[in-house]
Amino acid sequence: MSVERRKFLKLAGLAALGVAGGATGRVLAEDSPAVDTTPARASDTDSPRAPLTAKRWAMVIDVTKCREQANCNDCQAACHVTHNVPDFGNPKDEVKWIWKESFEHAFHDQENEHLPEELKNTRTPVLCNHCDNPPCVRVCPTQATWRREQDGIVMMDWHRCIGCRYCVAACPYGSRSFNWRDPRPHIKQIQTEFPTRTRGVVEKCTFCEERLVRGQLPACVTACKHGALVFGDLEDPSSDLRKLLAERFSIRRRAGLGTQPEVYYVL
Amino acid sequence: MHNGGKIIIGLVIFLVLITFPIWYNVANDRAGYSPEIEKAARGENCVRDSAWMRAYHMDLLNEWRDQVVRQGSRFESAAGGAAYEKSLSSTCLSCHENKDKFCDRCHDYLGVDPYCWDCHIVPKEVQP
Numbered sequence: 001m002s003v004e005r006r007k008f009l010k011l012a013g014l015a016a017l018g019v020a021g022g023a024t025g026r027v028l029a030e031d032s033p034a035v036d037t038t039p040a041r042a043s044d045t046d047s048p049r050a051p052l053t054a055k056r057w058a059m060v061i062d063v064t065k066c067r068e069q070a071n072c073n074d075c076q077a078a079c080h081v082t083h084n085v086p087d088f089g090n091p092k093d094e095v096k097w098i099w100k101e102s103f104e105h106a107f108h109d110q111e112n113e114h115l116p117e118e119l120k121n122t123r124t125p126v127l128c129n130h131c132d133n134p135p136c137v138r139v140c141p142t143q144a145t146w147r148r149e150q151d152g153i154v155m156m157d158w159h160r161c162i163g164c165r166y167c168v169a170a171c172p173y174g175s176r177s178f179n180w181r182d183p184r185p186h187i188k189q190i191q192t193e194f195p196t197r198t199r200g201v202v203e204k205c206t207f208c209e210e211r212l213v214r215g216q217l218p219a220c221v222t223a224c225k226h227g228a229l230v231f232g233d234l235e236d237p238s239s240d241l242r243k244l245l246a247e248r249f250s251i252r253r254r255a256g257l258g259t260q261p262e263v264y265y266v267l
Numbered sequence: 268m269h270n271g272g273k274i275i276i277g278l279v280i281f282l283v284l285i286t287f288p289i290w291y292n293v294a295n296d297r298a299g300y301s302p303e304i305e306k307a308a309r310g311e312n313c314v315r316d317s318a319w320m321r322a323y324h325m326d327l328l329n330e331w332r333d334q335v336v337r338q339g340s341r342f343e344s345a346a347g348g349a350a351y352e353k354s355l356s357s358t359c360l361s362c363h364e365n366k367d368k369f370c371d372r373c374h375d376y377l378g379v380d381p382y383c384w385d386c387h388i389v390p391k392e393v394q395p
Contacts, residue, residue, distance in 0.1 A: 013281070016284060159332060159336065190388060192389075193356075193357065195386040209339065213339065213342075214341075
């Protein structure tokens with residue numbers, strides 16, 4: 001017993017010395033950092049444009065236009081650069097906000113073996129559907145993801161995400177990606193206006209909420225030279241989006257699940 | 268007291284050692300040291316009074332975070348009338364452009380380690 005007490009006292013003494021030494025080290029290490037001589041960067045916060053608002057944001061993807069550009073990947077490239085989406089270079093760790101999927105994967109409940117060949121070979125852009133009844137929101141234990149009442153966007157708060165991945169499991173569209181590793185070294189071209197994420201955080205498309213509030217359309221819509229992506233207010237009968245939906249036959253991904261997805265596909 | 272003298276001597280030695288950083292700084296005439304943070308490179312007024320900012324900037328940043336992310340309110344008009352964005356990397360760092368000399372110097376001195384920069388980007392640290 002007495003030996004143990006001696007050991008304890010010795011350790012306590014050493015610990016006290018360590019604390020004192022650490023504090024001294026910090027004081028001794030105080031010196032001024034190197035002077036930065038790079039030129040100043042202009043502020044980009046001046047005079048914001050009027051924000052784009054809607055009662056219910058939605059998107060129509062004209063697959064017939066997309067089909068003609070089989071090798072086009074402009075929407076994904078623009079989105080992933082704008083939002084600092086990392087590229088880990090392997091499908092296991094892949095993080096994606098918008099990407100192209102084969103018909104049978106995008107619409108596996110619509111697929112049959114006698115579909116026209118051109119439809120079978122089509123690769124369709126897919127992204128978060130911003131459901132009216134989002135299962136990811138129901139399962140999130142921290143309310144890090146929620147449906148915005150004012151315009152229906154299913155938002156992400158990366159400050160609050162604890163990385164439990166319930167939402168990844170709940171989303172029937174595979175729209176959510178988890179950062180298994182630190183994403184920052186894997187971002188080719190960092191955009192300073194948008195944050196990166198950290199390891200252990202889930203990310204997904206936010207319908208470019210940060211661009212809408214500056215009066216800009218989503219990055220993928222702007223990037224599409226072929227007009228295949230139409231973005232607009234679903235509650236506004238005069239919007240281009242509603243006109244397109246009224247004229248052409250459209251389907252939604254796995255609508256039978258009752259999630260009420262708000263990305264429509266014109267075939 | 269059993270072994271009282273030894274215990275008291277031990278306690279005195281212990282107290283001297285644990286307060287060593289204080290004696291050390293007094294001896295080196297740094298007793299009143301506080302870190303000097305760099306003045307803003309541009310801009311007349313901060314979004315709040317400087318003294319208030321020194322004490323409560325972390326509360327303001329938390330408030331901004333909730334307003335921007337959760338309430339979708341990104342811009343605010345200042346007292347002068349010009350709108351500013353509630354953004355650490357775009358607004359704060361556009362005037363206080365040297366994070367090392369503005370944020371870190373004080374945070375290091377106080378031993379606090381905020382995780383803002385795990386995600387948010389210091390514009391100057393990114394290679395164009």
